[in-house]
Amino acid sequence: MTDLTLDPVTVPPRFYGDMELFGRGAETAALDGVLARAADGAGSGLVLWGEPGIGKTALLEYAVDTAPNVTVLRCRGTRMEAGIAFAALHELLWPVMDRLDTLAAPQAAALRGALGLSRDETNPFLVGAAVLSLVCGMARERPVLVVVDDAQWVNEATARCLGFLARRIGADPVAVLLTGHEDPHVGPWEGLPALEVVGLAEDDARRLVAAAVPGATEDLVDRTVRAAGGNPLALHELPTIDNEPDADPVPGRPGDLMRVGPRLRRAFVARAAVMSPPARALLLLAAAEERGDRHVVHRAGAGWGVDMSTWDELLRSGLVRAPGPRLEFRHPLIPAAVYDGTPFAERQAAHRALASALPTDATAERAWHLAAAADTADEDVAALLEQAAEQSLRRSAGPTAVRTLRRAAELSPDEGDAARRLAAAARAAWAAGDSGAARQLLDDAENLVGERHVARLSGGLRGFLEFAYGVPERAHHYLTSDMAVVEDPRGVMEMGSVAVRSAWSAGRDDLQQQALERLSTVNTSGDPTLSELVPLLRSWWSCHDATAPVAPVAPETVGNLADRLGTRVWGLLPPIPLLQAWGVDGPLHDVLRVQTVALRRRQEITALAAVLVQTAVLDVTAGRWDAAGNAAVEALELAEEVGTENVATQCRLIQASLAAPRGDEHTVDDLTTRVLAASVPRGVRALSANAYWHRGRAALFAGRPQEALDHLVCLSEPGHDAAHRTCALLAAADTVEAAVQVGRLDVVEPQITMIDSWVRRTGAAWARTAAHRLRALVRNGPEAEESYRAALEVPGAPDNPFEYARTRLLYGEWLRRARRRAEAGRHLAGAAQVFERLSAEPLRVRALRELALSEGSRIHGPAGPRDAVGLTAQELRVAQLAADRLTNREIAAQLLISPRTVGHHLGNVYPKLGITSRAELARIDFAGDLRISSVDR
Structure with a gap:
């Protein structure tokens, strides 16, 4: 959230219509900036917030009146419609309904469903995209100004949609202006610039009173300014009310500014008191109805003596306007003041009348009116609210269902029914991603019937x-x-x-x-x-118990089973890494993709985030790294929104798993540090182990095998925070490669034994490939080649293109050392192409260097003291690694040569480059070797 601070410099007065906005020069300047950017083709938004009556609506009117040549879309939130999905969006878009046909078919269908024009499903993502497309399409004709007053009462579905719009209009001539009561640093407007509208300074307040009440006495001005505390609505209204009781507060009494709200309520009630009883009744009905439906208010007032003269009296009061079939209060504080200032018995009667006047299909509205009228437990009303909540859940309006069920519980005569409704509300809150509300609702239910009963209910x-x-x-x-x-x-x-x-x-x-x-x-x-x-779960979960029976199963069977399990598959099946270990994960991607669509449609955010994580893991393995990254980003946004830290941590691990082979070690370090800070204190070793694994891979791919091994051995170290058997199993190939490079054969043998045991237990393709590759690393001669070939020929091995390319790289390096250059070049070139597609830069460079060595290439280029001229490919590679401050032993481990050979090559490098020390290598241009490749030519 960007908070805008106002420059205290003197600014000229500003106007909207014929009325001067006293003391609002800085605020209108901020609005002018938003409008000017839209006129120049750059969209932006602004949230104006502050207490009721502070002048936010007047500022919006100023923007509407002064915006040149714009299309204005506007709506206002109401308390009654806060629980009705897309109610405010309906008001906002009603004038441009004829443009829905310009949208893409899926977007148009979703938006029509949201607006009640069809029975199409209301996918919130498609609705947001549809509104964005609609508004930006209109903006191509002329700038668009979207105005949302009283956003704190805008229903949640519309709020999310408008937040989606406001954060994506930077490249279009669209301005979005919203007002609300509270600081919007969290919620749907998070991230938008915000400006607090505060009370007027005393001089400006006096000028406003003088303008509102010409001829006001100095005493009246003084009393009004003291009572209003800078609130413009109070400054307008208080001086016009005669004989208000207790109009003059004690000067200096603490809390005077906080008394503005109660004083305004009394002021409006006093104004209503001079009206006839039918007109007061009609005013109360309009305040209680809130949606502005004149027809419902008219039907409700039919039995209260309301006739046309009553309507005329109400409209002449200036408190209410009636443009068309809608009722509008001059300011939202008016209905709140009238409603709160009316005795409860009269409010009850108003709500009952409104409930009777509603259409038969308005279940939710009728339930809420009857609930507002209830002063004791009422099972009939509670049951009606529960029915309304069920309808909300079918429309994917989880937050609305939570509020409705909570109120139903309050009205339940029986504690058991109340607990059942609270438990259902907790489930709805959990699905919608509000864990705090879910926990509180469970606590409330347990206070009624105990933990065990609530466990059953929930x-x-x-x-x-x-x-x-x-x-x-x-x-x-x-x-x-x-x-x-x-x-x-x-x-x-x-x-x-x-x-x-x-x-x-x-x-x-x-x-x-x-x-x-x-x-x-x-x-x-x-x-x-x-x-x-x-039986499959028993077998899979007993993965490290060699005596447990194994239930062989084809991957296709798992896919069919997952499909039948529906959207609860993520909770019934083991995590994807374990299914990958068993080699039965192949068909799950399509199943999870279908489940993702269903979860999006139902707005089950918590489950959606979890499924996206599982999908991303599968995408990483299948070489769909861009898709994996996108899924991880979306899942992370959802997880952070609802506070699911474990899921958020998994998202960061996926991002780290992509950063490690791409050589982005800074990102790996940053992400894994955050992961360990979250996982270690809670004892989530699976997450901690993955953090160590990705750190180890980053170091291994960067050519630092000892550092890599230091991280990787922790996965098998008893008692370590990162000790985890499944992760150690999946990381065995990396552990052995690092151990071989530094000569730690004591580490190698247990890892190979572990992989061999797993192959015998599961026959998983990845494990068979890994077993062959690890043996090739520790063997010599024909046996090594036999193992490499076997690794490449395992059915299904190419399904993991990154690991398959790594095997080809290792085999190509072995072939190059065996002087079989043509065969080496074929495997190295193929590996380099995969690494390039995946942006795995460190391994791509390694493959290209090996390819250059296999071709016997030399570097050619213009002579100069700072160019790598005249070096053989092997000398160049040694020089580059030495320039990166690797020791002779580390260079030897990476190039699979002896430290003595490294020293020999450096002895040739120095005189060729005209230098005498390693320090001078850092000043040499080594960029040319990246271009000597048959792949690039």
């Missing part, structure tokens, strides 16, 4: 919350304990699976076994899909 939600946001061992405790009380078999299976995953995340084999035992007792006889899943 489907073990407490454990899921802890798994997503907290400590995995604690999540394991909640989930395994609550499995005994939840009745839904699929829900119990999901709890058991997540409990096992919690223990796996913590690296606790003992807790994992406990959860597996609980999982094995679940009765799944009534669900064929679950019955098929249970």
